[in-house]
Structures are given as structure tokens and as C-alpha cells.
Amino acid sequence: MLSLFSRLLLPFLLLLLCQPLQAAQKDPLVRLAAMPNASLLLEENGKTVASKLAGRQMIPASTLKLLTGLAALEHWGEEHRFETRFYLQDNILWVRGGGDPFLVSEELDLIVTALQEQGVHKLDGISTDATLFDSDLKIGGRSSSDNPYDAPISSLAANFNTVSYKKSANKIISAEPQTPMTALGKKIARRYAKKKSRGRVNLISEENGPRYFAELLAAKLRLAGVAVKNRLSAGQVPHGLKPIYTHKNSRTLSTVVAAMMEHSSNFIANSLFLLMAGDKGPLDMNKAQQRMQKWIRKRFKWKEFKVVEGAGLSRENHLSARQLLEVVKEFKPYRELLPNHKGKVLAKTGTLRGISCYAGFLKRDGSWQPFSLLINQPSDYYFRVRVAEALSTRHRLPTALCGKDC
Template sequence: MADDHMIVLKNTWWPWSLFMSMSVLLCCFCKPGFSEVNPPFSFQKKIEQYAGDGAVGVWDEQGTALFSLNTTKGMVPASILKIVTAAVFIHYAGSDYRFETHFYRDSKGNLFIKGMGDPSLVSEEWVKIAAALKSKGLFEVNELVLDDSFFAPLLKVPGVGQSTNPYDALNGALTTNFNTLYVTVSPRKEVISAESQTPLTIFMKQRALAVRRTGTFRIAIKQNREHALMLFASLGRAFLKQAGIMISGVDRFETVPASLKPFHVHYSSKDSAAIITDMMEYSNNFSANQLFLTAGVMAADPPATLEKAVQATQKFLHQKIGLTNITVVEGSGISRQNKISARQFHEILRYFRPYKHLLPEKDGVWSKTGTLRQVSTLAGFYIPQQNKAQLRLFVIMLQGKHHDRLKILSLLRKHY
């Protein structure tokens, strides 16, 4: 080989041959993993690239950090805050708590209904309520009297706007169908209920036409207490009528006289664990703030207020988890005023671990997403791809990179 090489060098084309020989030699050192000028693009670097100014953290079950990027930085959590709300509610009420709605009768034949903030009082529950009332001998009602005094009136939840979108629905003690109505409006202004289990009432038709839209859509009762009570009353009347209970008088809104005792107490068909499961799956802001406000009442006294709910949350975070310097102004994550760091959120996940099954699960990942404009979060638990016997706690909080949170999670599962 040396002789051949010498012959080539003597050739008049030696510069080209020399160049080729040197190129081959250089290529041996340019293979991936050998170049010092361009080192391999590690998965850590990829995570940092996807995260930008965001925060990413992974911890094992003992709380040891396996990966940490900006985890002490306070950030907007968006809907992963619902995990905090769920933990707070379970602490004060338990996972088997069932919301109550109280029914009273007076000597004039009036039916009083007092709400306790049940977020699961939907059409299917009305069927059970009407049947139970009839089984107890209720066949005629004079006036329907609604009492929503368990919550303070006109609660203004930070971040909730004035739109008719479901996430802007008004919270209250006496609500039905998440304070929304689901309808179909034809181009000819014909309105039908878009739910087979929900009858169309005159009030629902009026609200649907007021929106000036066509198609099938869900409308929220926004910041109007009277409209919320009118929706409740109209559906209550419809379901009682279906059960054969007639109401002759008008609807009134006032508190139940102290002298009356409950004629019937309706317990929600769903316990708090089931309500939380639905809340997580559908990211229901209305339900989250119903739980948030109710937790405040359980830690204090009625009526429910935002101030009591915030105080109950801060007390739980400090006394049960040892966390301070967290800003929580409501329970759904819709407000940008909420602030928490990834490291702090990891401590909440450690508390919530026995209840991870309440989170949506897919392929060994139990998680909750959060999305606002320029905010993208993801938090929960996963089983690593390389070690099926372990469980990891993770928090991803990004600024406006909705698709990158899943890319980051995929990398974390492969390497941690």
C-alpha cells in the first residue's frame, strides 16, 4: 500500500489525490460522536430549546429532582391549577362527599329550593329529584321559591369575562346544567334543545335567540344572577311537570324561612371524586370554581365568597404542604393572576399522588393540561419507558408553545 501511495504522489495529478486522501482521513473524525466542534445535540438541549423561558421539572417518588429547568420561577399555571383545587376540596370535604340540594314546603303549598353549590345538578338529576318529590306525596305546588343565599350574590371570579362561552358561566349556589344551555338554532330562528334529556323552555328559547347565532352551540348564563335563577326555575318546572307535579303560581327568589325543615334532601348521584374526574377530563372551569368556593365555606361559614376560598386554599397549602408565596385568586386557572413555580407544584403533586386516578390517563401518563393565550402547561405523573416499576412526577410550564409540551414529555419519558 505504501508503494502504491508513493506512485500516486509521483503522478502529475498528485494535488487532487492528496486532497482525496486527506478528505478520507478527515471523514473518519467527522462521524457523529467524534467531532469536538459540533457535539451531539443531547436530549437535554432539545428540552431547553422547546422550553425556551419556560420551566420543566421531573422528580422521583421520593422527591429527588431528576431534571430541573427554571423550576423556581413563578409562572401562570392555567388549568393545571385544577389539581390544586381538587386537592383543597378533598382536604376539606373528602373524596366521597356528595353535594346537597334542600327542598321545603310551607302551609301555603309553596315549594322552596335551597342550593348548596352542586356543580353536578344536571338534567339527569332533575328526573331523580322530581320522582323523589312525587314519591313523598308532592302533586301540586303553588309558587316555586328559590334560595341561592349559600353563595354571596354576584360573585365576580377573576379571569371570567362577559361572553356567552361556557368558561364564562356565572358561579352560584343554585345552578343547573353548569349554568349553560345547549341548543340548535335554524336559519329560520327555530330553536330546539340539543340535548335529548333536556326539554326546551321559553326562557331557554329567548336566551338562544338573543345570541343571534345559528347552528348548534352552548350558551353560558354570564354575570346575571336573575338569569341563572330563571334558567333553574324554568327547567325545574319542566321536569316537575313531566313527573306529574303541577305548579300554578309564579317564581320567587328569597331565603327559606328559618322555621321550615327540609321536606326532601337530594344528594348528588356523583361524589366529589366523580365530579373531579369529570372536571379534569373536560377542564370544566365552572365546576372547578364551584369546588373552590364550597371549600371556602367548609373552612369558614356561609355565604361562600372568593376571599374565604382564597384563605382556605392558602391555609391548606401552608399547613398541609408547607408552601407559601403562591398566588391563587380563583380555582379554575382562567386568571393570569395565579402564580406558582414548577417546584412548588411538584409538592402539590406529591400530596395528590393517591388521587392520580382522578386525572385523565393515556399510555401510562396521568396528566392535566393548561392552555391560555401564550401559556401552555402540563403536569401529572408518568411511568418511564425504561423502568415500568417507577413513577415520575412532572411539571411543564411554557410560554405559548402548545405543541412543545408533548414533545418535552416524550423526551422525559425516554430518559428519566
Template sequence: MRRISYLICLLFILPAFSHADEALTAFSKLNNAGLIVLDSNGRTIRADHADRPLIPASTTKLATAWLALMHWGEEHRFRTRFYWDEPSRVLWVKGSGDPYLVSEELARIARSLKQKGLRQVKAIGLDNSLFQAGLVLPGTGTTNNPYDAVPTATAANFNTIAIKKINGKVVSAEPQTPLTPYAKSLGRSINSGELRVNTGRNPSNAENYFAELMAAFLRVQGIEVDPRIVFGKVPNQPVFYTHTNSKTLGEIVRTMLKYSTNFVANQLILMLSSETYQRPANTADVQRYMEESLSRQFAWENFTFEDGAGLSRNNRLSPQQLTELLQAFRPWKHLLPEIEPGVYAKTGTLTGVSSLAGYLVKRGEWQPFAIVMNENVPYQLRNRIARELSLR
């Protein structure tokens, strides 16, 4: 009887074992991929073409997050300064690149400006000199999808707009966000339903939208605001109001890593490069800043970064370099999302690119790993590989 029970158990168990490594077997047949797993002490457990430079896609955001956290610290809060030109009655905004000026923050700003005594504004002035004029980073602005939003020194709602059309009327799709003239013009292109789009490839669209939205929130507070928008340098006078974002950098990075927000990643890297080189942020400085900083820290060679989000198909990083980065990222590992039980990681997806890098948590130990596949593979293959590795 015992023997029969044993055989029955084998019938159920053997199929499970026969399929246990199917994802890793599929990986072994790829021609342009790499994988590595370290133990909690940094020793290599498994490596397959781990030193091969590959397109990392959005795992690039791990580098951007690490650079930002190292530079500013997890508790840092971004600030935006406002200046009041009394003679011309122009409210100037000095663009700081804050990536998280969402509607709720703009509403707080408007309330604070009213408390400061603001009553009538003849124009909204924008100083966007922190970023190079007309700046478009590689991979951005090619579609109207939210993930494609271009970066700007003054930006509202990640340079995206949510609109919907009801019975032929365009309205805001967010109760917290007023409808502006630019948003309304975008809504005319949809027949019905709800849509979220970016503000377009031209950065001036996003800048104008920011000014329109700022004016709308000021009007909600009873402040009279003319529709005029001016561009230039802030006047040489004291700061009228400084807004401190309610989100810490750690909170911003956590959301960026969870939702893979390209806009936030690119804002951060542009701000870092501008602060480092003390000039308007530009594409050349972004590449120089990332490559010099990472080479200095890790002594890396044979890698390339053109943007902070991972949209550029010219970016190159090996799985081994990703795990070296993850070793340094340990103080902030809690900012990564749990994508599978015991797997905390950042995904990366482009056409023909699938990547995953983070930590396998086993018995309380966090083991860095990286999987990068530069081939067309099933969408969930990277997760299945991670699950199989976590069971080993």
C-alpha cells in the same frame, strides 16, 4: 455483509437520535418557563428554573381537587335540600353549590318530589345565600362560551344551555333537557345550527334558569307549577326532601380533570371556603382559603391563587410547588387522564400560557413532573416534552 447491514441500520437510527430531544431543546430556549421531574421517591431528576413563580392556568385544578378530596373524601356525595311551604305552596330549594345537578339529576328530583306527594306548586323559591349575591370570580363571565360560566349556589347543567334552531324554531339540543323560556330567548340570537352557551355574566340568569328547568321537570311528572320564581331564605320548617347526587366526588373530580371544567372547579372551591369560614362564599375568602390551606400543608411562600379553576392570570405557582402538590395527590392519581402513553396529567392553557403537570409512569413507578411555559409556544410542545422525558 454484516458491516453493510450495520451501516444501513445506522442510517435509520441516527435521524431518530438527532431529533430525540427536539422538544426539550426548544424548551431550553424559552425565557419564561420552568420544568421539574422527580423520581418515585421524590428526588429531583431534572430541574430547569423549577422555583420560578409562573401562571399555572388549569393545573390550578390539581390544587382544588386535592383540597376537595382531603376535605370531603372520594366517596362523598353532595346533597341539596328542598322545603315545602304548604300555606303559600312554594317549593323552596336551598342552594348547596352542588356542581353536578345535570338534567338527569333534576329528573330524579322531580320523580322523588312527586312520590313525596307534591301535586301543585304556586312558585319555585330559591335560597342562594351560600354564595355572595352577584358573585363573579376572576376570569369568568367574559364571554358566552361554556367554559366561562359563572358559579351560583343553585346551578343546572354547569350553568350552560344547549340549543339549536331548526327551520326557524328553537329547540333543546339535548333530549334529556326541556326547553325553558330563558333558553328559548337565547336561541333567537342564532340563525341556524346548534350552540352551547353559558347563562351569562349576571348570576341571576343562571338562578332563574335553574328554577325554570326545575319547574319543567316537575311538569313532566304531572305536577302543576306556576311560572313564578321567588328569592329569599328557606322557611323555618323541616326538610321536605333531601337529594343525594348520584355522582361521588371522585367521579366529579375525574370528569373535571379530564375536561378541565372551570365551573366545577370554582363551585368546589367556593363551597370549601363557605364551609370553612361559615359565611357566604366570596372572592376574598376563596383566595384566603386556598393560600392559607396550601401554606399550612406545604409551607409554601411566594404563590397566589385567586380562583379554583386557573382562569385568573394573577395566579402564580412554581413547577416545584406543583410537584410537591403531586406528591400529596398520589392517593388520587388514578383520577387523572392519560394524555399520552404512560403520561397521566392535567393540562393548562391560556393565551401565552401552556402547562402540564402529573406523573410519568415508568416500570410501574409514578414520577411527578411539571412543565409551565408562560410564552406563546406550539400547542403540543408540552406533550412532546412529556414524551421525551418519559423516554429518558
């Protein structure tokens, strides 16, 4: 039997023995090393300093936007501006969508001013041509929720095919001073206002995008003093008609990509993904996949990978940490477009259910170093951030995170 002294001492001994184990469990790098479905690659000045399952194909989630962003920047260049063309026939204003993913309300104000300068003061109606993109796009991973990140993609769209609303005195009004509420916007918002008095929801279907754009443009024109009859239609711009105005977005591609990264915009990402397939419609996901695969094989010489869309929505997308690190390294000239975390990390997150990823650059000894982290098992949301911070500040890394590449 244990003596009284031994019985009193035993809890303290057990506590002392457990402290190192508890500390190890709290250490994000030790935890990462023990995860069976997590991969990591970190380089410092071209030398691998941390590696775990770097060659395994994993689901990248929204870190795939690094690949889409790089492809777009190399395809068009940082200063590229997307275009939307306007035509006039029999006092009907035709609008041909060019896939510009950033036609926000403020951009429509610039369009209205330009149209007035071109002599547009009275219109019998507005017709939209959104035939550049296929009318029945099948995007892997996109669900039918009302959330803005599930917004439908169309080649003519306002405000990322979303509407911001609020309920005031039992009326549905716009939650944005720069965006008039339209008939379609009100109809869609009313579906959700019973449960939530304020919010931003998507337009549900592809065909609603051009309709909402036309309604919003008509409202903006009326506010500017242009008489517009409520005749809205869709079709194709009559053959041979010359544009009266070509609008180049006020934002360059680099600004668009930065916004895509900051807000993880699936709408922007898959718009870019489709647009890179060519300039003649209808563009669909099959064409976009083929074009992207061709570019990837030529650019990176990869053999094993899978990219089915550009936003990282689909679980069918597969890249390894090594492949993603190659993308990150090529993204170096554009790294300032990535979200900045406390001046220590410039990186893109990726999140799906049970998936948590992070890739970009972290600062070690005052210089930016590339890393990729793909966790394909449940973990708390900020775990990846703690891993990146630890990789940034600690010189001695766990030996379990130094695989054959180190």
C-alpha cells in the same frame, strides 16, 4: 474561485452540517431547554432527574385545578356527596342551593321522582334560595364571553349554568333529549342562534342560574305529571321551615373531581373553591382566597405563592414548578382521576394565551413518576405533550435540563 466540483459538493456539505441542527430544533427537550420562560421538574423514585428554573414563580393556568382538587378531596373525602334541600310552604316549593356543581338534567329526574314520593303532586310555584354564594362574584380571569368555560357561578345551578340549543325550522329547541328548552334558555340561545345554528352557551349572569334551575325543574315536574303553576321567584327560605327532602347527588366528590379534570371545568373548580370557605353564606372570593391560603400554608409551608381563584383562569395565580410538583406528589392517591394520555401520562393541562402547562404523572420504566411543566411563552398546543412523551421514553436527558437539583 471554487472549482466546478467544489461548487457541486458545497450544498451537500451544508446539508450535512444543518441536519444535526434541524434534529436538535425538532427535539422537544432541546427546544424546552432553550426556552427562557419555561420551567420543569421531574422526579424518579424520589430523585430529581430533570430540572429547569424549578423555583421561579409562573402562571399555572388550569394545572391549578390539581391544587383545588386536592384541597377538596382532603376537605370532604372522596365519598362526599353535595346536597340540595327542598321545602314546602303554602304549596310553594322552596329550593335551597348548597353549591352542588353537578346538578345536571339526569340529576333533576332523580329529584322529581323523590319529590313525588314525598307527596308533591301539585304546586302553586317554585322559589329558589341561592344566597349561599355572593350574588356579585368577582372571579379573576373570567370574561364575559358566551363560552361555557366562562359560565357564571351560582349556588343553585343546572347543567353548569349553560344551555345547549339548536335551530330547527326557525325554532330554537334543546339539543339534548334529557333537557327541555325553557323560556330563559330560549331567550339566551336566540342571541347566538343567528350566527351559529347549534351550540352550548352560558347563562351570562349569576341571577340567571337559579331562575333557569327553577324553569327546568318545573318543566321536569310537568313531564312527570305534576301540575306546576308558572310562578317563579327568588328569596330566602322562610326561617324555621323544615326540609321535606334533602337530595344527595348521585355522584361522589371523586367523580366530580374527575369530570373537572377531564373537561377542565372552571364552573366546578370555582364552585369547590367557594364551598371550601364555609357552609354559611354569603360566600365570596375574598373568603375563599383566605381559606385556601390558610390551608396552603399549613399543608405545604409555602411562603411565596399566589392563588386568587380555583380554576386557573387568572394570570395573577403564581406557583413554581417545585410547588406544583409537591401538589402532584400529594395527589398520588387520586392520580386515576386525571386524564389519561395513551397510557403514558396521567396529567392535567393548563392553557391561556401564551401559556401552556402540564402536570401529573408519566410512566418511566413501568412506574408512574411525578412531573410539572410550566411554559409561560408561546408554543404550539401539543408541544407540552411531546415533552411529556419524551420524558417518559428517554433515559438520557439533555444536560441543559439537569439543573442544580439533579
